[in-house]
Amino acid sequence: MNSINDTLPANYIFNKPYEKLIQLLRERRPSKVFLLVDTDTEEHCLPEFKKKTEQLPINEVFTVKSGERTKSFDTSVYLWKKLAEHDADRHSLLINLGGGMITDLGGFVASTYKRGMDFINIPTTLLAMVDAAIGGKTGVNLDHLKNQIGTISSARLVLFDLSYLQTLNEKEVKSGFAEVLKHGLIASMDYWKNVNSKENVLDQAEYMIKGSVSVKSSIVEKDPNEENIRKHLNFGHTLGHAIESFSHKTMETPMLHGEAIAHGMILESYLSYKISGLEKHYLTDIITVIKKHYELKGFSEAEQNNIIDLLRYDKKNKNGNVLFVLLKNMGDAVHNISIEHDIIKEAFSYLNDH
Amino acid sequence: MNSINDTLPANYIFNKPYEKLIQLLRERRPSKVFLLVDTDTEEHCLPEFKKKTEQLPINEVFTVKSGERTKSFDTSVYLWKKLAEHDADRHSLLINLGGGMITDLGGFVASTYKRGMDFINIPTTLLAMVDAAIGGKTGVNLDHLKNQIGTISSARLVLFDLSYLQTLNEKEVKSGFAEVLKHGLIASMDYWKNVNSKENVLDQAEYMIKGSVSVKSSIVEKDPNEENIRKHLNFGHTLGHAIESFSHKTMETPMLHGEAIAHGMILESYLSYKISGLEKHYLTDIITVIKKHYELKGFSEAEQNNIIDLLRYDKKNKNGNVLFVLLKNMGDAVHNISIEHDIIKEAFSYLNDH
Numbered sequence: 001m002n003s004i005n006d007t008l009p010a011n012y013i014f015n016k017p018y019e020k021l022i023q024l025l026r027e028r029r030p031s032k033v034f035l036l037v038d039t040d041t042e043e044h045c046l047p048e049f050k051k052k053t054e055q056l057p058i059n060e061v062f063t064v065k066s067g068e069r070t071k072s073f074d075t076s077v078y079l080w081k082k083l084a085e086h087d088a089d090r091h092s093l094l095i096n097l098g099g100g101m102i103t104d105l106g107g108f109v110a111s112t113y114k115r116g117m118d119f120i121n122i123p124t125t126l127l128a129m130v131d132a133a134i135g136g137k138t139g140v141n142l143d144h145l146k147n148q149i150g151t152i153s154s155a156r157l158v159l160f161d162l163s164y165l166q167t168l169n170e171k172e173v174k175s176g177f178a179e180v181l182k183h184g185l186i187a188s189m190d191y192w193k194n195v196n197s198k199e200n201v202l203d204q205a206e207y208m209i210k211g212s213v214s215v216k217s218s219i220v221e222k223d224p225n226e227e228n229i230r231k232h233l234n235f236g237h238t239l240g241h242a243i244e245s246f247s248h249k250t251m252e253t254p255m256l257h258g259e260a261i262a263h264g265m266i267l268e269s270y271l272s273y274k275i276s277g278l279e280k281h282y283l284t285d286i287i288t289v290i291k292k293h294y295e296l297k298g299f300s301e302a303e304q305n306n307i308i309d310l311l312r313y314d315k316k317n318k319n320g321n322v323l324f325v326l327l328k329n330m331g332d333a334v335h336n337i338s339i340e341h342d343i344i345k346e347a348f349s350y351l352n353d354h
Numbered sequence: 355m356n357s358i359n360d361t362l363p364a365n366y367i368f369n370k371p372y373e374k375l376i377q378l379l380r381e382r383r384p385s386k387v388f389l390l391v392d393t394d395t396e397e398h399c400l401p402e403f404k405k406k407t408e409q410l411p412i413n414e415v416f417t418v419k420s421g422e423r424t425k426s427f428d429t430s431v432y433l434w435k436k437l438a439e440h441d442a443d444r445h446s447l448l449i450n451l452g453g454g455m456i457t458d459l460g461g462f463v464a465s466t467y468k469r470g471m472d473f474i475n476i477p478t479t480l481l482a483m484v485d486a487a488i489g490g491k492t493g494v495n496l497d498h499l500k501n502q503i504g505t506i507s508s509a510r511l512v513l514f515d516l517s518y519l520q521t522l523n524e525k526e527v528k529s530g531f532a533e534v535l536k537h538g539l540i541a542s543m544d545y546w547k548n549v550n551s552k553e554n555v556l557d558q559a560e561y562m563i564k565g566s567v568s569v570k571s572s573i574v575e576k577d578p579n580e581e582n583i584r585k586h587l588n589f590g591h592t593l594g595h596a597i598e599s600f601s602h603k604t605m606e607t608p609m610l611h612g613e614a615i616a617h618g619m620i621l622e623s624y625l626s627y628k629i630s631g632l633e634k635h636y637l638t639d640i641i642t643v644i645k646k647h648y649e650l651k652g653f654s655e656a657e658q659n660n661i662i663d664l665l666r667y668d669k670k671n672k673n674g675n676v677l678f679v680l681l682k683n684m685g686d687a688v689h690n691i692s693i694e695h696d697i698i699k700e701a702f703s704y705l706n707d708h
Contacts (some may be wrong), residue, residue, distance in 0.1 A: 031673040073431055078495055080503055112466070114669045115491065115504045116579075137469065142434055149434055149537045151505060180679045225470075315468045317443040319385040 009217050010211065012134065017159035018052050021120065022169055024054070024157060029116065031058040032086065036079070036106040038066035043168040045124045049097055052161075058095075060086050064105070068248065071101045071140050073149065079109045083299075090114040095142035099125035100132025100257070103155075104147065107138030111153035121155040124164035126176025126201075127258060130183070130212035135220040135233075144245045145313050152225060160213075162205050174293055175258030177201050178236070180208055181289070182265060183215040186232045189330040191215070196289050205279040231316060231335040235325040239344070240264025242310040246303070255297075263351065268324060270347040276326040276334055285330075287354055292319055298352040326354040363571050366488065371513035372406050375474065384447035384472065386413040386440065387457075390433070390460040395452040398521040399478045404452055412449075414440050418459070422602065425494050427503070432465045432556070444468040447510075453479035453526075454611070456485025457509075458501065461492030465507035475509040475549075476655065478518035479532025480509040480555075481612060483669040484566035487512055489574040489587075498599045499667050506579060514560050514567075528647055529612030531555050532565070532590070533647045534562055535643070536619060537569040540586045543684040545569070550643050556568040576698040585670060585689040588611035593698070594618020600657070609651075616648040617705065622678060624701040630688055641708055661674060662695055 013020045025033070035058050037046055051105075058209075062082055064070050083092070096106030096119060103121045110119035123133035139150025146300050165173070184192025191211050198204055216233065223230040244260035269286045272278035290296075299307065313320045316335075324337045367374045379387070379475025389412050391400055396417050416436055418424050437446070450460030450473060457475045464473035478488035519527070531549075536544025545565050552558055570587065577584040598614035609617075623640045626632035644650075653661065665676045670689075678691045 031671075073427060077427055077496075084496060084499060084502060084667060086675060087666055087671075091668060091672050112503050112505060114502060115493065115506055137467065140433075142438060145438060148438060148468060149466050151466060152469055216535075312441055313438060315444060317385075317441075318445050320441060320445075 002166050002194055004288050008214055009221070010212060011017050011154075011156065011219065012158045012160070013023075014160045014210065015205075016256070017122075017161055017271075018056075018159065020158060020250050024216050025093075028118070028156075030091055031089050032092040033057055033095065034059060034086070034088065034092065035061045035095045035097060036064070036085065036102055036109075037061060037097050038070065038099075040066040041102065041124050044099055044318050048163065049122070054188065057186050064102075065100070066199055068101055068141070068254070071105050073140055073142070074107060074110075076109050078104075078188040082112055083113055084111070088113065088117065090117045091354075092117050094119040095122060095146075096120065096133075096155075097122045097124060098128070100128045101121065103128055103133040104150070105135070107155065108151060111138055111151045116153070118156045119153075121158045123158070124269075125168060126165060126173050126205075126209070127179060128176075129160060129162075129209050131179040131216065132175055132195050134213055135216055136224065142301035146245060147242055147315070148313070160209065162209065162347055165202060165307065171256060173201050175216065175256040177293060178261040178265070180212050181234050182233075183212045183270075185265065185286070185327060185330065186235050187215045187219070187331055192330060201293075216303050217314055228335070231323075232325055232333040234316060234335075235327065235333055236261045236265030236268050238264065238311065238314055238322065239267045239307065239347075241314065242307045243299075245313075246307050259294055262290050263296065266290055266296070266354075267328060267344070267347040270334075270350045271324060271339055271343060272327040274343055274346070275337060275339065276328050278327045278329065282327075282330050291354065294313075296351065297352060298350055304345060304348045308344060362568055363575070365508075365510065366512045366514070366567060366571065366646065368560075368564065370513045371476075371515055374511065375407065375513060377548055378474075379447075382447075382472070382510075384445055385443050386446040387411055387449065388413060388437065388440070388442065388446065389415045389451060390412075390418070390450050390456055390463075391451050392418050392453075392456055393414060393546065394420040395456065395478050399451055399518050402604065403476070408652065413461060420455070420457075422455055422495070422608070423589055425459050427494055429459060430463050430466075432492055433459075434467055437463070440476055442467065442471065444471045446471050448473040450474065450487075450509075451476045451478060452482070454482045455475065455481055457487040458491070458493050458504070460636040461507060461509065462467045462494050462504055465492055470507070472510045473507075475512045476515065477512070478529055479522060480519060480559075480563075482530075483514060483516075483519075483563050484530055485570065487569055488567055490578065498603050500599060501669070502667070507645045514563065516563065519556060519559055525605040525610060526614075527555050532612035532615040532619070533565050533621075533646060536587075536615065537685065538567045539623075539640070539681060540589050540679075540687040541569045541573070541685055542563045546684060547678050555647075562643060565694075585677075586679055586687040588670060588689075589687055590615045590619030590622050592618065592665065592668055592670065592676065592678050593621045593661065593701075595668065597653075597660045599667075600661050604660075612707070613648055616644050617650065620644055620650070620705050620708075621698070621701040622680060624694055624704045625678060625691075625697060626681040628694065628697055629683050629691060629698070632683065636684055645708065650705065650708060652704055657701060658702045662698060 139147035142148035175189040240261040475487040492502035496502035593613040
């Protein structure tokens with residue numbers, strides 16, 4: 001990984017983010033400004049946001065219910081109609097204040113309203129700061145299939161206000177931390193070691209977030225449309241997404257994204273050990289670190305079959321083949337690896353044994 | 355207008371279109387090939403298409419009901435689910451065989467499925483050939499508001515097979531011809547005169563279609579995201595779209611797009627005469643030509659108010675101002691013109707008197 005400041009894109013603002021926002025409004029003079037929040041961020045972040053942006057002329061606040069189920073086509077239709085009702089035009093601006101659900105949904109709605117209006121992301125969760133709100137992917141779910149519908153459209157600005165992290169509970173922090181671990185595994189052994197060095201994940205929030213933004217944005221810049229190395233960001237996500245979909249279908253309290261990805265990373269690290277040459281002691285390191293942060297769940301034979309069946313919806317598939325991203329080494333990944341079901345089941349056995 | 359052949363983009367294929375299609379499949383090897391038709395093109399165009407493309411491996415044909423009402427999110431959701439069900443991935447290809455409804459809808463569905471899969475347009479109506487299927491705009495309607503949701507995404511190829519024009523009735527030909535007239539009015543007096551020189555519109559189909567494709571694509575190339583001169587393509591459409599929306603809301607047999615645009619062009623030519631210096635005798639020419647091809651309808655005071663009210667949804671609006679494209683001269687347009695309601699009503703009176 002290069003030095004962090006070299007690779008942070010100019011529209012990702014850590015320093016005086018609200019001043020930058022006011023400046024942008026002065027320059028671009030949007031016809032109207034809308035703010036999207038969910039019931040969680042309305043309660044926990046909106047008061048703080050309003051206090052910090054008193055000068056900001058907001059025409060309307062749209063509130064949607066928090067939770068992954070809201071990231072749907074129905075909510076998109078609801079928001080498109082709200083925008084039309086309030087005479088939004090393609091020179092209007094939508095500010096998305098929230099976690100990944102809000103930035104994915106708001107980005108999709110804005111990028112397709114009248115074929116595209118500007119949007120700004122203000123991520124309020126660790127997961128959104130290190131992953132969802134950056135890199136230009138927007139999307140909504142199609143029933144239980146995550147992000148099946150979406151666009152690639154960049155936020156005009158992404159504003160980082162780390163004070164919102166104080167509103168998160170431990171589970172939510174852990175959910176974002178899985179992506180941080182992934183960034184280390186695919187791009188930098190040093191970063192992996194450093195982010196694991198503290199007992200409390202948020203003790204080094206700024207270092208960690210800038211590091212993850214740097215890893216992700218330098219990959220996205222090289223391959224915005226995911227033709228090759230952007231696929232590396234899917235490490236842990238092929239099985240992780242399937243586990244997440246499965247958990248939404250079957251569990252009363254579905255796994256958070258990061259919990260599912262943590263399981264996916266263990267499974268895919270095992271596959272890396274079997275297939276792409278990851279040394280055994282690194283596999284042991286990875287599962288040790290992940291177990292320190294996440295409570296692992298085992299999967300029965302029937303559950304494994306269900307999850308494997310869900311792999312057919314993976315967005316990286318080609319010609320019906322499920323293609324994995326695997327580690328060759330710590331900080332070094334390969335993509336487009338096809339794997340037999342037997343070996344995937346072996347990986348589940350490894351997970352079940354730990 | 356420059357010579358036609360200079361300005362036809364390389365992915366717009368008039369010469370041996372199906373050979374080009376087969377060649378593309380050989381080169382890009384899509385994982386699956388899907389075909390989208392509506393109940394009209396299934397009956398009138400699909401048999402011909404199949405005969406001409408026997409070598410083509412189609413995995414599945416999706417048929418939707420013909421008519422503008424099908425261009426909705428409900429249909430989009432239906433098609434996204436069908437694609438998922440048939441294991442479409444982002445390396446799959448969707449071929450849109452139909453009029454503007456099919457190319458707009460299919461383009462939107464493809465460009466947002468897993469954040470974008472390839473699509474090819476094969477326009478079967480005059481309207482789609484000279485307008486809807488080219489230029490990269492995709493979209494669906496939000497209730498009665500036309501194309502409020504969409505993307506800017508180019509078809510990988512647009513194939514022109516003029517034999518499909520024989521399946522059209524006179525009304526459908528007239529619907530497309532309005533866009534041809536518009537291309538003359540905004541870009542070339544010669545083209546305007548030539549396309550008006552024949553009794554039967556289709557007597558010069560190839561000249562006319564290549565001319566319109568050339569006008570539109572050279573404008574789109576200069577301004578793909580409609581920041582400035584692409585707006586000229588909206589001549590006749592500001593009031594025309596409002597009339598079309600109005601007719602869908604209130605009439606049992608709604609106006610076809612081209613009929614609404616024909617009315618819009620008369621109204622906006624009158625505005626051009628009053629505001630932007632179009633000479634009176636050209637206004638007379640325009641209404642004479644349009645009356646030759648279209649049966650004009652008058653609008654009551656109440657209907658006018660309804661239509662004017664619908665202007666607030668126009669996609670070119672900025673800060674609540676409705677912005678018109680007007681003619682300075684034959685073949686020469688200006689954009690971003692704001693106009694008082696009184697003068698719009700005067701234009702309706704002029705239309706009612708003819």
